[in-house]
Amino acid sequence: DKTQRPDYLSGLNPEQREAVETLEGPVLVLAGAGTGKTRVLTTRIAHILSTGRAYPSQILAVTFTNKAAREMKERIGVLVGHAVEGMPWLGTFHSIGVKLLRRHAELVGLRSDFTILDTDDVVRLIKQLIQAEGLDDKRWPAKQFAGMIDTWKNKGLDPAQIPEGDARAFANGKGRELYVAYQNRLLTLNACDFGDLLLHPIRMFRANPDVLKDYHDKFRYILVDEYQDTNTAQYMWLRLLAQRPQGAREKHPSPPPPHKGEGQERVAASRSPSNLVEERLSAPQASPSPLWGGVGEGKSREEKPRVNICCVGDDDQSIYGWRGAEVDNILRFEKDFPGAKVIKLERNYRSTEHILGAAAHLIAHNEGRLGKTLFTDRSHPDDEKVHVHAAWDSEEEARAVGEEIEQLQRRKHNLNDIAILVRASFQMREFEDRFVTLGLNYRVIGGPRFYERLEIRDAMAYFRLVCQPADDLAFERIVNTPKRGLGDTTVRNLHDYARARDIPMLAAATEIIETDELKPKARKALFDVVTDFRRWQTLLETTPHTELAEQILDESGYTAMWQADKSAEAPGRLENLKELIRSMEAFESMRGFLEHVALVMDAEQNENMDAVSIMTLHSAKGLEFDTIFLPGWEEGLFPHQRALDEGGRAGLEEERRLAYVGITRAKRRCHIWFVSNRRIHGLWQTTMPSRFLDELPIDHVEVAEQDVSYGGYNRGGYGQSRFDKADPFENTYQTPGWKRAQQHRTEATRDNWGTRSGHAVERIGYGESGPRTRTIEGE
Numbered sequence: 059d060k061t062q063r064p065d066y067l068s069g070l071n072p073e074q075r076e077a078v079e080t081l082e083g084p085v086l087v088l089a090g091a092g093t094g095k096t097r098v099l100t101t102r103i104a105h106i107l108s109t110g111r112a113y114p115s116q117i118l119a120v121t122f123t124n125k126a127a128r129e130m131k132e133r134i135g136v137l138v139g140h141a142v143e144g145m146p147w148l149g150t151f152h153s154i155g156v157k158l159l160r161r162h163a164e165l166v167g168l169r170s171d172f173t174i175l176d177t178d179d180v181v182r183l184i185k186q187l188i189q190a191e192g193l194d195d196k197r198w199p200a201k202q203f204a205g206m207i208d209t210w211k212n213k214g215l216d217p218a219q220i221p222e223g224d225a226r227a228f229a230n231g232k233g234r235e236l237y238v239a240y241q242n243r244l245l246t247l248n249a250c251d252f253g254d255l256l257l258h259p260i261r262m263f264r265a266n267p268d269v270l271k272d273y274h275d276k277f278r279y280i281l282v283d284e285y286q287d288t289n290t291a292q293y294m295w296l297r298l299l300a301q302r303p304q305g306a307r308e309k310h311p312s313p314p315p316p317h318k319g320e321g322q323e324r325v326a327a328s329r330s331p332s333n334l335v336e337e338r339l340s341a342p343q344a345s346p347s348p349l350w351g352g353v354g355e356g357k358s359r360e361e362k363p364r365v366n367i368c369c370v371g372d373d374d375q376s377i378y379g380w381r382g383a384e385v386d387n388i389l390r391f392e393k394d395f396p397g398a399k400v401i402k403l404e405r406n407y408r409s410t411e412h413i414l415g416a417a418a419h420l421i422a423h424n425e426g427r428l429g430k431t432l433f434t435d436r437s438h439p440d441d442e443k444v445h446v447h448a449a450w451d452s453e454e455e456a457r458a459v460g461e462e463i464e465q466l467q468r469r470k471h472n473l474n475d476i477a478i479l480v481r482a483s484f485q486m487r488e489f490e491d492r493f494v495t496l497g498l499n500y501r502v503i504g505g506p507r508f509y510e511r512l513e514i515r516d517a518m519a520y521f522r523l524v525c526q527p528a529d530d531l532a533f534e535r536i537v538n539t540p541k542r543g544l545g546d547t548t549v550r551n552l553h554d555y556a557r558a559r560d561i562p563m564l565a566a567a568t569e570i571i572e573t574d575e576l577k578p579k580a581r582k583a584l585f586d587v588v589t590d591f592r593r594w595q596t597l598l599e600t601t602p603h604t605e606l607a608e609q610i611l612d613e614s615g616y617t618a619m620w621q622a623d624k625s626a627e628a629p630g631r632l633e634n635l636k637e638l639i640r641s642m643e644a645f646e647s648m649r650g651f652l653e654h655v656a657l658v659m660d661a662e663q664n665e666n667m668d669a670v671s672i673m674t675l676h677s678a679k680g681l682e683f684d685t686i687f688l689p690g691w692e693e694g695l696f697p698h699q700r701a702l703d704e705g706g707r708a709g710l711e712e713e714r715r716l717a718y719v720g721i722t723r724a725k726r727r728c729h730i731w732f733v734s735n736r737r738i739h740g741l742w743q744t745t746m747p748s749r750f751l752d753e754l755p756i757d758h759v760e761v762a763e764q765d766v767s768y769g770g771y772n773r774g775g776y777g778q779s780r781f782d783k784a785d786p787f788e789n790t791y792q793t794p795g796w797k798r799a800q801q802h803r804t805e806a807t808r809d810n811w812g813t814r815s816g817h818a819v820e821r822i823g824y825g826e827s828g829p830r831t832r833t834i835e836g837e
C-alpha cells in the first residue's frame with residue numbers, strides 16, 4: 059500500500075521497509091556491507107518515535123563506537139524532522155553500562171562516583187597484587203594476567219566460574235585467588251575496569267530482579283548494530299534485558315552450580331556455548347567470593363511478553379574475535395528468540411561494482427560463511443577499478459599516497475571524503491609526518507592517541523585524584539612526578555600505612571605527616587602535596603574547571619617540569635598539555651571530562667575541518683568514504699603475523715574479513731598499496747605482497763603502471779603481473795617488478811632474499827637524501 063507513507067520510509071527498498079516496520083517481536087537483519095543495515099536501525103528508531111510507540115528514553119540502542127552513536131542521533135533528528143530530545147540509552151555497550159552502574163553502583167558495592175581504570179592502571183594494580191602475593195612479577199607478568207582477566211570478563215566469567223585449567227595456569231595455581239583479590243581491590247579503590255562496565259550490571263540484574271523488571275518495563279525497544287561483534291558478556295547483558303523467550307526457563311530447572319574439580323571441568327568442556335551462556339545467566343553463585351558474597355541469587359524471573367529486539371549484522375564483518383567476539387551469537391539468534399523474523403538485504407547502496415566485486419571475490423576465500431548475494435545499483439561506466447600499487451618502502455608509500463590525495467584535492471574532492479585505513483597503528487606515523495610536511499589536514503581516529511600520551515596521563519592523574527581522592531593509582535602515578543624527593547621507600551611506607559588501615563593513600567598521607575614515621579624532608583614534601591590537593595578539592599566546586607586544571611598543573615610544578623626539560627619532545631608535551639586544557643572546555647565539569655576521556659575511543663580532533671581520516675581497519679567498521687587507501691598489504695603485516703601465529707586458519711580468516719571491511723568502506727575509489735621494505739620496530743624487513751592481493755579478481759583490479767620514482771615496479775597488465783605464488787613464503791612471484799626487486803635484493807644481500815624475516819644486515823645507499831643505513835632484522 060502506498061498510502062501516505064512518511065518521507066523517511068519512502069526511500070527504503072521493500073526488505074528494508076519490512077525491517078523498519080516489523081516492530082513486534084524479534085528481528086534479525088543479516089546482510090552484507092553497505093546494504094543499509096545501520097540505516098534500517100536509524101529509520102526504525104525514527105519510526106518508533108514518530109508513531110508515538112515509545113519515548114526516546116524507552117529505546118535502548120547499541121552502537122559500536124561513540125562516534126556512531128552521535129551520528130545515529132543526528133540522523134534520527136533529521137528523519138523525525140526535529141532534534142531528538144534525550145535518547146539517553148543510545149550508545150556503546152560500555153557507555154550504557156556506565157550509566158546503569160552510576161545509577162545502581164551501591165548494588166554491586168561501589169559508590170556512584172567510581173573511577174573507570176584504563177589498561178595501564180589495571181596492569182599496575184595487578185603488578186602490586188602479584189608482588190603482594192610474594193610472587194616474582196617477571197615470571198608472572200602483570201600484563202599477561204590483565205589479558206587473562208579481560209578474556210574471562212569478555213566471556214562473562216566471575217572468579218568462581220573460570221576454567222580450572224586457566225586458574226592453574228597462572229601464578230603457581232593462584233589465578234583464581236588473584237582474580238578475587240583484584241576484584242576486591244577494585245572495590246576498595248571504588249573503581250572498575252572496562253569489563254566490569256558490563257559484568258557489574260549483569261551481576262546487579264541477576265541479584266535484583268526488581269531492578270531488572272524496572273528496565274524490562276522501561277525498554278520497549280532494543281536495537282543493536284554490528285551484532286556480529288558482540289562478545290559473550292555483551293550477549294548475556296542483552297539477553298537479560300531482552301528477557302528470555304517464554305518457557306525457556308523450564309529447560310534448566312536447577313542448573314548445576316559451577317564447581318571446582320576436574321570432573322566438572324570435563325563436563326563443562328563438553329557443553330555447547332549456548333548452554334554455558336544459559337547456565338551463567340541462571341546459575342547461582344556456588345562459592346561466593348568476598349566480592350559477590352553479599353549478592354544474593356536472582357529469583358526466578360516472571361514470564362514477560364516478548365521483547366522487541368532488532369539486531370543487525372554481517373558475519374563477514376566479524377573482526378573482533380581476538381577480543382572475545384562470538385560470531386556465533388548472530389547464528390544463534392533464531393534459536394534464542396523463537397519466531398524471529400530474519401531479513402536479508404542484498405542491494406548495496408554504497409560501492410561501485412568494481413569495489414563490490416573485488417571484496418566479494420576476496421571474502422569468498424573464507425570457509426564457513428553464511429554466504430550472501432550482493433549487487434549494487436551504484437555502477438557507472440567511468441568507475442575506476444580497484445588500484446593496486448607497489449612502493450619501495452613505507453616512506454615512499456606515504457609520499458605517493460600524499461601525491462594521490464593532492465591530485466584528488468586539485469580535482470575538488472573534499473579531504474573529508476578520503477580515508478587511510480591501516481592494519482597496525484604504527485603505520486600511521488609515516489602518513490602523519492608526510493601530511494604535516496605537505497600541509498594536508500588529517501585526523502587520527504581511534505587507536506593509541508592523544509589521551510594516552512605520557513604527559514596527558516600524568517595530568518589526568520592529578521585531575522582524577524582531585525575528583526576522586528580514593529584513586530590510589532592516580533596518587534602513585536604523580537606523588538613523585540615532578541620529583542619531590544618522595545622516593546620508593548616513602549611510597550612503600552605510605553602504601554603499608556594505607557593498607558594497614560584500609561584507607562586511600564591520600565588519606566594516609568594526611569595522617570602520616572602528623573606522625574614521625576617519615577624523614578623530615580619527605581614529611582615536608584608530602585605535607586605540601588596534601589595541602590595542594592586539599593586546596594584544589596575545595597576549589598573544585600567554585601572555580602571553573604579549565605581554570606582549575608591549569609592551576610593544578612602550574613602549582614604542582616608539573617608544567618615547570620617540562621619547561622625545564624631540554625629534550626626534543628618537551629615542547630610538544632607542553633603543547634599537548636595546553637591542548638588538554640582546551641579540550642576540557644567542551645565539558646561542564648572536571649568529572650564529566652574525566653568520564654569522557656575514560657570512555658572515548660575516538661580521537662577528538664577538530665570535527666569541522668576538512669581533513670583526511672587516518673585510522674585502523676578495526677575502527678573503520680560501519681564507516682564509508684568516497685576514496686579509501688589501504689596501505690601495507692604485505693605478508694606479516696596484513697595478514698598480520700600475530701593473527702596467523704595465534705589464530706591459525708581462523709586467524710587468517712579474520713584477517714580476510716578485515717580486508718573485506720577495508721575494501722567495502724569505499725564508495726568510489728579504492729587504492730591498495732604494498733611495499734617491499736618496511737621498518738618494523740625500528741628494523742628494516744624485506745616484505746612480500748599480501749596473499750590477499752592474489753585473491754582479488756582480475757576483472758575488477760588494475761595494477762598501477764608506474765607508481766614510484768625508483769622505477770622498480772613498472773608493471774604490464776594484470777595478466778602478467780599477477781602476484782602468483784603457490785606458497786606465500788616461497789619466493790615465486792611472477793611480476794616483473796618483483797623479479798626486479800628480487801634481483802636488487804639479491805645483489806644487496808647476496809642471500810636469503812625472500813625468507814620470512816631476512817637474515818642479513820646491510821648498508822646500502824639509496825634515496826634522495828643520501829645514503830641511509832638499512833638493517834634487515836637478523837636472527
Ligand code: ATP
Pocket residue numbers: 069070071074089090091092093094095096097098372375406407408679680681682722
Ligand atoms: P556496513 O555493513 O558497512 O555497516 P550497512 O549495511 O550498515 O553497512 P549503511 O551504512 O546503513 O549500510 O548504508 C550504506 C549506504 O547506503 C549509506 O550511505 C546509506 O545512506 C545508503 N543507503 C542505504 N539504504 C538506502 C536506500 N534505500 N536508498 C538510498 N541509499 C541508501
Ligand code: MG
Pocket residue numbers: 095096097283680
Ligand atoms: Mg552499518
